[in-house]
Amino acid sequence: MIRLNTVFLLLVFLFGYKTAYNQANKRFVNGFASKINGNDFQYHSPIPLATESLLVRATDGSSQMEWLTSPLPDNNKDTAIIIWLAGIGSSPGYAAFDVWVNKIIENQCYEIGFDTLRGTVRSLFDKCSGHEWIASDDSTGLGAFIYETLGNRSQMESFKLDNYQRRLPDTVWFEGIQPGELFDAFRFRASTPAAMVPGGLITEYRLSKSFPRIEIVYHLEKKLVTEPEGIYIAFPFDLEGGNLAFDVQGGEIRPGIDQIPGSANDWNTVQTYARIYDNNKQLILSSNDIPLMQFGGINTGRYKADAKPASLYRYSWPMNNYWTTNFNAYQMGTHEWTYTLTTSADASQATAARFGAENKVPFLSRVIPGGGKDQPEDKFSIFSNWPAHVMLVDMKPLDDEGCLFMHVREIAGQKVLFEPETLTKTYSIQMVRCDANGNILPEANSLLSPYESAFFKI
Incomplete structure (x- = not known):
């Protein structure tokens, strides 16, 4: 497909090579076998057998045409040469166009x-x-990079926003596909006033090959700007009858609904995940780098008490310099941040909480030197009988007491007895419930209420 981003008259002619040459050399593929959409055009070709063509014109805005090539040869080659003949006419001068191959990318999930x-x-x-x-x-x-500049800073101090400009990148081009064993990466480069140099913004979409998981990675060479500016990343999700929710320190809330009355709602701090869901499905978004999100739209300057999200859209807020107290006047240099999203047919809060925690907390590993080649391998799981809907928030050893101090949280809204055991007779554990300071609660038991946080010494 060719998409024209020029205001000029642009003519493109495609001709099929229907000759025996393609049969003789399996590396060459007929670049134009049939039309999907576009205007048929009769053109006197310098190649006698190439008589079929398409035409697209654009005087302003953009236009496109789409076609099929012949099937690629099944010869176990990584590359093939696709041939077509194109003619470009532009009366004002320079004209640009994009060629996009296979505009729909898919795997087993998406x-x-x-x-x-x-x-x-x-x-x-x-x-x-x-x-x-x-x-x-x-x-x-999805993934749009929105650069915002303000006409003056005083309007924010006056709790309003009526003099601003929001811009998408000026120029965008597709840089390539990088296949991998774990994921395939699709990379775009763009020019934006927020960057030091042309092409200073890179957006990479990583599509997992094994799981319903997509990562969006941004790399920005940020220009030093002291005038008021901000950056948003768009996530225009939609789900009819769906709900918005995100987790805070210790639980999940719905923006503008479950918050403390009068608390800030133009933007919120997301702990590990934000999700939209109904009874049958959900989409979960998590970022290990960028905690600020605005729900329902870009709400900067709204300043409306107890306002609720206007839609299921969400906008991440990677950076701004709007506040002048206790913040730098500018941000500059190399910045990189990542978003991770997944979808699930299990619309439970427990599934979202697990995904958010797993994305935020890296898998910890440690290399332990062996004691000699004749030493038997010593491995075991410390705990068994651990409820699936009880999440370990944090754990640390208390050397002076010879125990582990752990913080756990119930995440499925169900009562549960938290009584983990060991899988081996060689080790035994004793568990007591404590407060957050580690003081033993003699009258407490191991029953966790729905969504309750608790502390234990083991």
Whole structure:
């Protein structure tokens, strides 16, 4: 598919090579076998057998055409040469166009459609649920980089915002696909006023090969700017009848609903995840780097007490310099941050909490030297009988007491007895319940109430 991002008259002619040459050399592929959409055009070709062609014109905005090539040869080669003949006519002068191959990328979990003019995702179709997660009326796309500048800083100090400008990147181009054993990466590069140099913004979409998991990685060479500025990343999700929720320190809340009355709701601090869900499915978004999110829209300057989200959209807020007390006047240099999302047919809070915690807390490992080649391997699981809906928040050894001090939380809204055991007779454990300071609670038991946090010494 060719998408034209030029205001000029642009003519492109494609000709099929229907000769025996393609049969003789299996590396060459007919670049134009049939039309999907576009205007048929008769053109006197310098190649006698090449008589079929397509035409696309654009005087402003953008236009496109789409076609199929012949099937790629099944010869176990990593590359093939696709041949077509193109003619470009532009009356004002320079004209640019993009060529996009296979605009829909898919694996066993998702079909993803990219907008190559913006470097964003315009479609995220969940094969398991049959749901399209991107809102149909969205105008920017998933992953859109939005750069905001203010006409003056005093308006924020006056609790309003009426003099501002928001811009998408000026120029975007597709840089390539990097296949991998764990994921395939699709990389776009863009120019933005927020960057030091042209092409100073890189957006990489990583599609997992084994799990329903997508990572979006941003790399920005940030320009030093002391005038008020901010950056947002768009996540225009939609789910009819769906709900928004995110976790805070110790539990989950719905923005604008479960908050303390009068508390800040233009933006919120997300602990490990934010999700949209109904009774049958959910989409979970987590970031280990960027905690600030705005729910329902870009709410900067709204300043409306107890306001509720206007939609299921969410906008991450990686950086700004709007506040002048206890903050730097600028941000500059190399910045990199990542978002991770997944979908699930299990719409429970427990599934979201596990995903958020697993994404935020790295898997810990330690190399322990052996005591000699004749020493038997000593390995075992410390605990058994650990309820699946009890999450370990933190744990540390207390050397002076010879015990482990742990913080746990029930995440499924169910009562449960928390009485872990060991899997081996060689070791035994004794567990007592404590307060947050480690003081033993003699009258307490191991029963956890729904969503309760508790502390134990083992």
